[in-house]
Amino acid sequence: MAGHELSRSKLYVEIAQTIRTMIEEGRWQPGDKLPTLAELAAMFDCSRATVREALGALRGQGLVEFRHGDGTYVRTASVEMWMEPLEAAILLGAGQARQLVELMTSLLAGIANFAAFRSARLDLEPLRHALFQLECASPVNEEVVSAELHFYLVLAECLGNELLENALRVLQEALRSALRMVHETGVDGTETCRQVFDAVVEGDADRARRAVFAYGACLLQNFETADT
Numbered sequence: 001m002a003g004h005e006l007s008r009s010k011l012y013v014e015i016a017q018t019i020r021t022m023i024e025e026g027r028w029q030p031g032d033k034l035p036t037l038a039e040l041a042a043m044f045d046c047s048r049a050t051v052r053e054a055l056g057a058l059r060g061q062g063l064v065e066f067r068h069g070d071g072t073y074v075r076t077a078s079v080e081m082w083m084e085p086l087e088a089a090i091l092l093g094a095g096q097a098r099q100l101v102e103l104m105t106s107l108l109a110g111i112a113n114f115a116a117f118r119s120a121r122l123d124l125e126p127l128r129h130a131l132f133q134l135e136c137a138s139p140v141n142e143e144v145v146s147a148e149l150h151f152y153l154v155l156a157e158c159l160g161n162e163l164l165e166n167a168l169r170v171l172q173e174a175l176r177s178a179l180r181m182v183h184e185t186g187v188d189g190t191e192t193c194r195q196v197f198d199a200v201v202e203g204d205a206d207r208a209r210r211a212v213f214a215y216g217a218c219l220l221q222n223f224e225t226a227d228t
Helices: 011-024 037-044 048-060 080-092 097-117 125-136 142-159 162-170 172-184 189-201 205-227
Strands: 064-067 071-074
Touching: 011 037, 011 048, 037 048, 048 064, 048 142, 048 162, 097 142, 097 162, 097 172, 097 189, 097 205, 125 142, 125 189, 142 162, 142 172, 142 189, 162 172, 172 189, 172 205, 189 205
Parallel strands: none
Antiparallel strands: 064 071
């Protein structure tokens, strides 16, 4: 793409920043519809999955919104003002690995709890599809890590609580690193996602919480093992 050199490491982050710059420069105005996934993928010479992650990051910043069956639009209002201080606080504490895992576990457990509690009123089909994508993902590369992260992001989206969803998106890179570490030890995160999905569908908030907390305990145990 002319005028924009993109690093291949964390490409979606670079793409998200480029799209954000374009919006700030007025290429797309509040209320405008962005190009389709296919068009953006061609524009940035990348996969649709990478574009989807970039748009997800922008959504987490409150800059764009997804309209099911219609596309992605530049928002006319955003929650960036509360996001930026939270993001700074998380970055300042990034060295506190165990505390970060505890924070992520508590957040995911809370999301799973509320999703199960409200399951009768939620459209869980996107979550079912996210679980299917996870089950189909290759277990030996980054694909399964991205698919598992996507499952939790979709779980948050199903709730319709923008603040919870945005909080999770702020933490998504830390969560990605934690998930990668667990997969490298042979722990199967897919099974935890199945347990969470089943508990949410059945409206069992306690079981959904316990599944996430058990997974978090596994993460923490890996930290302890690494230190010995």
